[in-house]
Amino acid sequence: xxxxxxxxxxxxxxxxxxxxxxxxxxxxxxxxxxxxxxxxxxxxxxxxxxxxxxxxxxxxxxxxxxxxxxxxxxxxxxxxxxxxxxxxxxxxxxxxxxxxxxxxxxxxxxxxxxxxxxxxxxxxxxxxxxxxxxxxxxxxxxxxxxxxxxxxxxxxxxxxxxxxxxxxxxxxxxxxxxxxxxxxxxxxxxxxxxxxxxxxxxxxxxxxxxxxxxxxxxxxxxx
Amino acid sequence: xxxxxxxxxxxxxxxxxxxxxxxxxxxxxxxxxxxxxxxxxxxxxxxxxxxxxxxxxxxxxxxxxxxxxxxxxxxxxxxxxxxxxxxxxxxxxxxxxxxxxxxxxxxxxxxxxxxxxxxxxxxxxxxxxxxxxxxxxxxxxxxxxxxxxxxxxxxxxxxxxxxxxxxxxxxxxxxxxxxxxxxxxxxxxxxxxxxxxxxxxxxxxxxxxxxxxxxxxxxxxxx
DNA sequence: CTAACATTCTAACGATGATTGGATTATTGG
DNA sequence: CCAATAATCCAATCATCGTTAGAATGTTAG
Numbered sequence: 001x002x003x004x005x006x007x008x009x010x011x012x013x014x015x016x017x018x019x020x021x022x023x024x025x026x027x028x029x030x031x032x033x034x035x036x037x038x039x040x041x042x043x044x045x046x047x048x049x050x051x052x053x054x055x056x057x058x059x060x061x062x063x064x065x066x067x068x069x070x071x072x073x074x075x076x077x078x079x080x081x082x083x084x085x086x087x088x089x090x091x092x093x094x095x096x097x098x099x100x101x102x103x104x105x106x107x108x109x110x111x112x113x114x115x116x117x118x119x120x121x122x123x124x125x126x127x128x129x130x131x132x133x134x135x136x137x138x139x140x141x142x143x144x145x146x147x148x149x150x151x152x153x154x155x156x157x158x159x160x161x162x163x164x165x166x167x168x169x170x171x172x173x174x175x176x177x178x179x180x181x182x183x184x185x186x187x188x189x190x191x192x193x194x195x196x197x198x199x200x201x202x203x204x205x206x207x208x209x210x211x212x213x214x215x216x217x218x219x220x221x222x223x
Numbered sequence: 224x225x226x227x228x229x230x231x232x233x234x235x236x237x238x239x240x241x242x243x244x245x246x247x248x249x250x251x252x253x254x255x256x257x258x259x260x261x262x263x264x265x266x267x268x269x270x271x272x273x274x275x276x277x278x279x280x281x282x283x284x285x286x287x288x289x290x291x292x293x294x295x296x297x298x299x300x301x302x303x304x305x306x307x308x309x310x311x312x313x314x315x316x317x318x319x320x321x322x323x324x325x326x327x328x329x330x331x332x333x334x335x336x337x338x339x340x341x342x343x344x345x346x347x348x349x350x351x352x353x354x355x356x357x358x359x360x361x362x363x364x365x366x367x368x369x370x371x372x373x374x375x376x377x378x379x380x381x382x383x384x385x386x387x388x389x390x391x392x393x394x395x396x397x398x399x400x401x402x403x404x405x406x407x408x409x410x411x412x413x414x415x416x417x418x419x420x421x422x423x424x425x426x427x428x429x430x431x432x433x434x435x436x437x438x439x440x441x442x443x444x445x446x
Numbered sequence: 447c448t449a450a451c452a453t454t455c456t457a458a459c460g461a462t463g464a465t466t467g468g469a470t471t472a473t474t475g476g
Numbered sequence: 477c478c479a480a481t482a483a484t485c486c487a488a489t490c491a492t493c494g495t496t497a498g499a500a501t502g503t504t505a506g
Contacts, residue, residue, distance in 0.1 A: 013249035020247035
């Protein structure tokens, strides 16, 4: 039962290609990014990714077969989550390589932040430091469940849908740094536009928790 | 000419998926690994990957469209190379995630090193240190052109095909550490088996230059 | 210019993937 | 047990990919 060198190699590369195959569909990538924000049931994932539940289920099956996600049943719902932080790190690496290599992507991304001044000029460490001292307010504008699953240190939860009603909670004399799921997510951008219109000093941090952690910085999870 | 948030997202994820698509075929992955060893003409790549020149050309076109490789014409030949070290790093990350997640891959890989004692127990830093002091001989058993394109510090070139004739150049009182293109390459394994049969103290380092450099260690290129 | 060579392009086929609708399997609440 | 809900499985459609063969392109040597 011996294999030639060629056969062995074919098996090895085919196995690695399984991961590649899982990562080659836009919708699957979007599901992975959503799952970077914590576990979610199928229907939630389908809504967030704007696809049917059936299709979401099919894509999740693919991802599960590549051992990138796993499922947990709780009552009627099946909750999906990443199989580990390595998957989130890999997603960050893939997106970052794509940004690096594909001009089209960089162009599309640039449109999202046409007002350069709305992007934070501060480094991650600076933000962490300022937030610790209370010199900036770090705002997590994702849904509350995602905040609960893990958020930046010293960050305060204020889902995008509630920002308008809760303006009173924010200071007008300090910068407000808003973040969401990552560079491809539009929630922080909208929050910043809204806040600036209301006279706040709001800027956006492009990182989500996955990017933040992939760069070696700490994440707080309410456990 | 405004786009809805959904449309923007679809564009962004589709762009990243281009990289995934390029990485989802076993043969393309093999081509990338070969290109990690330095630039090569199409025919050489086809031979190494065991495919027809036409097919190699088609795959290379895909990779080029994803901006992962680039082509340079020199006379009748077209030389392909990676567009940067980031691509090699990404390949290492992908393979490493696959090894981590896929039991089948780990099983297949384990068969390659069934004699555990043939794998080096030393860390990269130890090897570098011992090689520097001349306490081990580090042997690069890849073809000479690949050695020339870049090799481990203090490594000596001895292509697998020549090892048998050049045994006299190797010491019998010190460990010989052989490496090749990486964990999926069989050349170092064969070299180690041959050397041990001849009475040498040979062990294998699974790293190739891409793995070595991805871990932050220096590479020497004859410039 | 012509011949020879290396590579790419075009066309074609079978295989595989994305997507959808209908039936099916778990689970909860009565 | 039955009805309702959540999710998956199955079958079918259409598009896309991998692969091969044949034609075409670009380059060098004479």
